[in-house]
Amino acid sequence: MDFNMFMNDVVDAARKDITEAGYQELREPEEVDAALQREGTTLVMVNSTCGCAGGVARPAAANSIHYDKRPDHLVTVFAGQDREATEKAREYFEGFPPSSPSFALLKDGKIVTMLERHDIEGHSAMDVMEKLQQMFDKHCQEV
Numbered sequence: 001m002d003f004n005m006f007m008n009d010v011v012d013a014a015r016k017d018i019t020e021a022g023y024q025e026l027r028e029p030e031e032v033d034a035a036l037q038r039e040g041t042t043l044v045m046v047n048s049t050c051g052c053a054g055g056v057a058r059p060a061a062a063n064s065i066h067y068d069k070r071p072d073h074l075v076t077v078f079a080g081q082d083r084e085a086t087e088k089a090r091e092y093f094e095g096f097p098p099s100s101p102s103f104a105l106l107k108d109g110k111i112v113t114m115l116e117r118h119d120i121e122g123h124s125a126m127d128v129m130e131k132l133q134q135m136f137d138k139h140c141q142e143v
Contacts, residue, residue: 010049011081014058018047021062023076029088032077036092037109040072041140043132044089047078048100052121057101060120060128069136070143071105105135112139 019025023045026032036042045061047053065074077086079100086100092111093104099116106112113135120128 007049011078014047014049014054015078017054017058018045018061018076021058021074022065023061023074026075026077026085026089027082029084032085032088032092035073035075036089036106038073039108042073042075042106043071044092044104044106045074045076046086046089046100046102046104047076048080050101052117053101056123056125056128057103057120059125060132061103063125064129064132064136067133067136068142069133069140071136071140103132103135105139107139 015025024035026035036044045057047058077089079086079098089104090098092106092109093114094111096104096111096114096116099118101120102117103115104111105114115128115131115135119131
């Protein structure tokens with residue numbers, strides 16, 4: 001198998017992981033604007049192919065939402081794959097440098113908090129899930 005085919009398989013699996021968890025994939029800048037300008041709370045998972053995305057961030061993203069409080073909307077962009085969509089999403093993350101994987105929580109289209117790569121890498125999926133749920137406790141309504 002050549003490297004490009006292997007990477008396509010990795011990317012496809014990473015996309016499938018997060019969409020099967022209930023996150024809407026945003027692949028175009030226009031989709032990002034439409035999704036991130038909605039009223040309510042929106043969790044954006046910036047996906048990537050790195051090990052900490054697959055071993056920590058995506059499992060935390062999938063499991064954190066089974067909770068009393070959660071965001072109104074769950075979306076994802078894929079850093080390194082859907083570049084224009086990711087760049088557009090990062091325009092909403094004012095005050096935070098580009099980071100992937102990462103999670104941004106927006107309320108009514110404005111960033112309220114973020115978990116950056118340094119909050120994910122080197123931590124367990126359970127640690128990150130707990131950090132996400134603390135964000136939900138502070139900023140989201142009960143479901």
